[in-house]
Amino acid sequence: MAISGKTKSITPILDGKIGIVKSFDTLTAGDGAKKDELPGKGELATRTTCNVFEFLQKNGVPLAYIGRDGPDTFITRICNMIPVEVVVRKIATGSYLKRNPEVQEGLVFKKPVIEFFLKTSGRKFEDTELPCDDPMLRWDRKGSVCHLYFPDRPHEQGHICQLLYPLQEHSSLKRDLMTCERIARHVGYLLGKAWEKLGGALYDFKLEFGKLSDPKSEKQIVLADVLDCDSWRVIWEGVQLSKQKYRDGDKLEDVLAVYRVAAALTDKFPSMSV
Ligand code: 5GP
Secondary structure (H helix, E strand, O other): OOEEOOOEEEEEEOOOOEEEEEEOOEEEEOOOOEEEEOOOHHHHHHHHHHHHHHHHHHOOOOEOEEEEOOOOEEEEEOEEEOOEEEEEEEEOOOHHHHHOOOOOOOOEEEEEEEEEEEOOEOOEEOOEEOOOOOOEEEEOOOOOOEEEEOOOOOHHHOEEEEOOOOHHHHHHHHHHHHHHHHHHHHHHHHHHHHHHHOOEEEEEEEEEEEEEOOHHHOOOEEEEOOOOOOOEEEEEOOEEOOOHHHHOOOOHHHHHHHHHHHHHHHOOHHHOOO
């Protein structure tokens, strides 16, 4: 039976080890507060994700992705998802500026900034009620205790609480996120180079990771989910090639045009050398 989210579904096959990911034509922003149907978007987003994943696969990034299927579906390994969004920032913009108001928009980071946000919905993580969704995760100086912070406030004004997570899971979460960070930096380098070759600039993007459940894989951490216009901010020839256009309230036909251009440009990714 398919498990459906806001913008895609996953249908397990072959004893649940493999899944078919289907992208919908639905577009959402603000955690579902804004929602529209954009016929054709599911196919374009799938094409972009497949292009990006095949490029990353060729360059040695461990992936859940297996291969293309239909126009709006691809095949993936099913894994246990790590409940964290990993954001890579190469150029300062977006929510980073809310947490760091002293930083000028457009600042190019010498080394990309990696941030972790806990994935929550309905302001809940497991049984814990939270004052906001997707709080930021940060470890204390010693690196032993993890705290949650409001994602839209400077840290000194934004502390929420300590992440109460069973101790063992807590230390394995830190270890897992260090692996995610290493892979995310590699993805940042590769994707940045690929967009640069096409005349684009990659500002930031979001990744999600999972652990393979097959015992032979020893719970290897792999890049999972999707990686398309909804996941990044890219400016190409002065055009914002990302969902940011939709978040900013642009006309739906212009938003669809962005998905089309991004799909056409990323068609070049799988054969690109960086
Ligand atoms: P920000 O934290 O500045 O809003 O977003 C940073 C980057 O992560 C942007 O490229 C944005 O597209 C991506 N991002 C952040 N949160 C989400 C999310 O919930 N879903 C998706 N698809 N991308 C996200």
